[in-house]
Amino acid sequence: MTVQAEIVDGVLAGRHPAIARMLTHVERRTSGVDEALAALHPHAGRAHVLGVTGPPGSGKSTLVSALVRHYRDQGRTAGVLAVDPSSVFSGGAILGDRIRMSDHGGDEGVFIRSVATRGALGGLSRACLDAITVLDAAGIDVVVLETVGVGQAEVDVISAAQTIAVVSVPGMGDDVQAIKAGLLEVADVHVVNKSDREGASRTVAELREMLRLSHRRAGQWNVPIQQTVAATGDGVADLADAFAKHLTWMAECGELDRRARRNAATRIRWVAEELVLQQLRPGLAEFDAAVDAVTAHRSDPLAAARRLLDRA
Structure with a gap:
């Protein structure tokens, strides 16, 4: 095929x-x-690509669904790539996020797809980046990449999105540890979802203190903290406004071009790594010969790897 x-x-x-x-x-x-x-x-290159990430249980899928509803009310088209954990049996996505967004079914202005992580440690696979290209080229106005929420390691989202929202929620364990997590440092917008819960003001205050203590450069984006209740839609319009302001700021200060170059560099590197790995696998004559040489101590792993890379 x-x-x-x-x-x-x-x-x-x-x-x-x-x-x-x-x-x-x-x-x-x-x-x-x-x-x-x-x-x-x-x-491609016309869509506003949003990355929505955060710990499991923070209500990311409900929030994304509410955002899509808001964009549709504005007459804009939306695409959602819900990055699900891979099934251990089929390697495919488990489809949980797409099930939770089923209320958008039948809307021709919305395209929703679950994409498997396929074991990618940072939460994204090459297929996710290519899927963004497809939706972007299709003329979709806003592409939302909702990542799997595996925690601190899930910072690959900065290599795919233009605006990154990190979703927190009151009462989910040790807030201080969460603030220390590298995941929160990638945020362009902090979202405290389920802010009708007790402890929301404390979570906002701790995030604000973290931002106050962070090292800032002149002209740097002032990261806002938006409170939402995704289940009711409260705060979602303000959150979408914050995304729009960030996009405008990036265009005005040149950050949009810098992020485009960063994302392009990541994609080139990932594709190059994949091409090289295709040449470095058991069953290929040169690779097996290198394994034999290292096993017999006629060569060392570094020298063997360099020879294979030169030939590749």
């Missing part, structure tokens, strides 16, 4: 069936998918 030209044309026309088929090809790495992505790449 290969990626047919009409699928690319359908994606560019914004047709949901073509987008869905293209994303399936992206996850399966179907023959010809790289050429199709190359054809889509010049048409």
